[in-house]
Amino acid sequence: MTRALEGFRVVDFSHVVAGPLATHFLALNGARVIKVEAPTGDLLRNYAPSRDQWGMAPAFRGINIGKDSVSLDLKTDAGLATAKRLMAEADIVVENFRPGVMERLGLGYEAARTLNPRIIYCSVSGFGQTGEMRDVAAIDQIVQSLSGLMRLSGEEGDPAMRIGFPIVDTYSGLLAAFAIQTAVIQRERGLVESQNVDVAMLDATLVMLASVVNPLLMAGQKHMRTGNRGFSRAPTADTFACRTGELTVGAVEDHHVAKMLKVLGLTDLLDDPRFATRIDRLKNADAMRAKLAESFSTRDALDWEHAFRAEGLSAARVMDVEEAVAMPHLAERGLFLEVAGERVLNAGFRLATGSPGTDRGAPELGAQNEKFHKAAT
Structure with a gap:
């Protein structure tokens, strides 16, 4: 027992x-x-x-x-x-x-x-x-x-x-x-x-819904619907259409964003004052996302998943439940x-x-x- x-x-x-x-x-x-x-x-x-x-x-x-x-x-x-x-x-x-x-x-x-x-x-x-x-x-x-x-x-x-x-x-x-x-x-x-x-x-x-309700109760902060963008609302934590499939990435901290842009071949974006800091990226989220989306569309979701994980970044292709339960990891x-x-x-x-x-x-x-x-x- x-x-x-x-x-x-x-x-x-x-x-x-x-x-x-x-x-x-x-x-x-x-x-x-x-x-x-x-x-x-x-x-x-x-x-x-x-x-x-x-x-x-x-x-x-x-x-x-x-x-x-x-x-x-x-x-x-x-x-x-x-x-x-x-x-x-x-x-x-x-x-x-x-x-x-x-x-x-x-x-x-x-x-x-x-x-x-x-x-x-x-x-x-x-x-x-x-x-x-x-x-x-x-x-x-x-x-x-x-x-x-x-x-x-x-x-x-x-x-x-x-x-x-x-x-x-x-x-x-x-x-x-x-x-x-x-x-x-x-x-x-x-x-x-x-x-x-x-x-x-x-x-x-x-x-x-504590992550939504507590900010409302404690600071009057109302929830904003942001589609697939993550809780951080960062444009670098979102789901993107790829050449085949879709990929979700979760880069929020500056060093993660820098690695992400390196993988995507977009390091020059950090020199753009619109995207230089996390606050800048939040203010210009739509413009930032458009730049990212263009790059993601050039490769398959599985290729991007391997590339991101090789850099220690959080990324996963979007799967059906049928695919998810078949992962050997879960067994x-x-x-x-x-x-x-x-x-x-x-x-x-x-x-x-x-x-x-x-x-x-x-x-x-x-x-x-x-x-x-x-x-x-």
Whole structure:
């Protein structure tokens, strides 16, 4: 037993992405996660374009590896009785229904604490368990819209654009896992007997946008949409079209810019007063970028990538996700697990001892019904 949460039991009433992703990380860290599903199953089971994948869609399987599944109808006495018994035996409970639903079922935090005084109870919702918006319905793209996230990318004047994956759900799940493990530490150190963890997707998204929100709060600095230009806004930290493909470079400091211009054959630009210093380059960013773009167009992105890296500079050609996951480097890093004959993402970090992982695939709906229902009778 070397993984951090081995010996801990989690009862997971959550569905789709945010809650299940939180318990996914708990499972990878050794916790036994019992996934409680409605008789129809988690909606994510059917998030696949092909009907023959419904029930065990790849999106579902990928974040539910290593878990048990029990299907319960929480509107029946028998289902509620089993749910309460599971909660009484759990260390951690996770749910992501709308605020008030679990309380109406008799499965809220206070009820859970009565069943188990040492329970850690985590609720993930759109806007939190308190506040005037607590009852407003929310999914990932709604929070992307409301938080300002959809107006950060692109160029000034472009229409709003959703980030191309459920980034709000993903970060909220990660933050929930961190919050739960924080509560575990509090309890194990005797600082609290139990804990009620409240994670709101809107809160989490604004925390994720700290590099935008903090400058606004602290200095009234508004975000500017700069396309593919980096956080520094430097014209030498941008993405450029090449003869074939595109290349992203990240030269901000003066010595890096000098090396970059050497590779591009444009060292004379440093003699131009418009581009001599970082501030000058910011003031004349469009003119600087035009000079760079002309040079980049003369060679292939892969050639430029090799040339920049040979000088110790940060550069990468733009790749599809399919190309990215095929990089040998990632396999060497142990980023993937081989589970049930499939390759799936691991947690994304390694430990010298007790690294995260599992050798169990995602469960079929109600795979452990016989065990848990029998125990309840």
